[in-house]
Amino acid sequence: MRRFHDEDLTGAEFRECDLSRARMVGVVMQDAEIDGLVTNLVVNGVEVMSYVEAELDRRHPVRLLIRSDQPDDLREAWRQLRDDWATTIERVRSMPENSEHHGVDGEWSMVETLRHLVFVHDSWFRRCVLGLTEPFTAMGLGPSFVMEREDDLDPSAQPSLDEVLAVRVRQASEIETWLAEVTPDQLARTEHHVRSVVTLQLLAEVADECRVDVPGGGPLERERGGRRSNEIPSVDVVHDCSHSVRQPDGLCSW
DSSP states (O other): OOOOOOOOOOTTTOSSSOOOOOOOSSOOOOOOOOOOOOSSSSTTTTTTTHHHHOOOOOHHHHHHHHHOSSHHHHHHHHHHHHHHHHHHHHHHSSSSTGGGGGGGGGGGHHHHHHHHHHHHHIIIIIIIIIOOOOOTTTOOOOHHHHHOOOOOOTTTOOHHHHHHHHHHHHHHHHOOOOOOOHHHHHHHHGGGGGGEEEEEHHHHHHHHHTTTTSSTTTTTTTTOOOOOOGSOOOOOHHHHHEEEETTEEEEEEO
């Protein structure tokens, strides 16, 4: 365990770090910002994440639809997400030339954010929900540990905005086709090939990844490009999804 005592960390930035079970005792923390996967955060003896989640639900009611176990709610959530993304893309096109390729404060650019959603769709939806085993879309942008080991993904890819959007349109159509016919029983199905994750949870992760990258979710309002890879909810599940293969006895994970 690393210990910091009587250190001045004013203005420090921790990026792509695992701070699980970190303890801050007798610290001074003013004007600080935490952005990532945060659970069970206790501040001065009070667990605050329940309040944070409630406030996020109030600001973004679509979160409630995303967590619903009813197909109609999920269809409505997806419709809202697509409408928000259409507004976002329209705004991006109105910005100065090449703005879509520029990030701010170390965040992803808009094109990189869209490339991340290409990866999210391939990993969470196509592999985890549908159980397909086709290669990743080459332009997809995943966490560094995935990019390093997946030959299908091309870290040097530099697609245009229109090229990424063309892929996203095809991917959205896949989800809409699936949502049009899915039943509550199918949503409640346990996906044993990804550590007994429920289909509904997997779909929720895809939708929530889309939600945080549109206006109201943060990036454009903060003049940032997109969500960082350390905010992926479960490294274990991403590992399982990215390495799932079809074997004679069914779908399993490496």
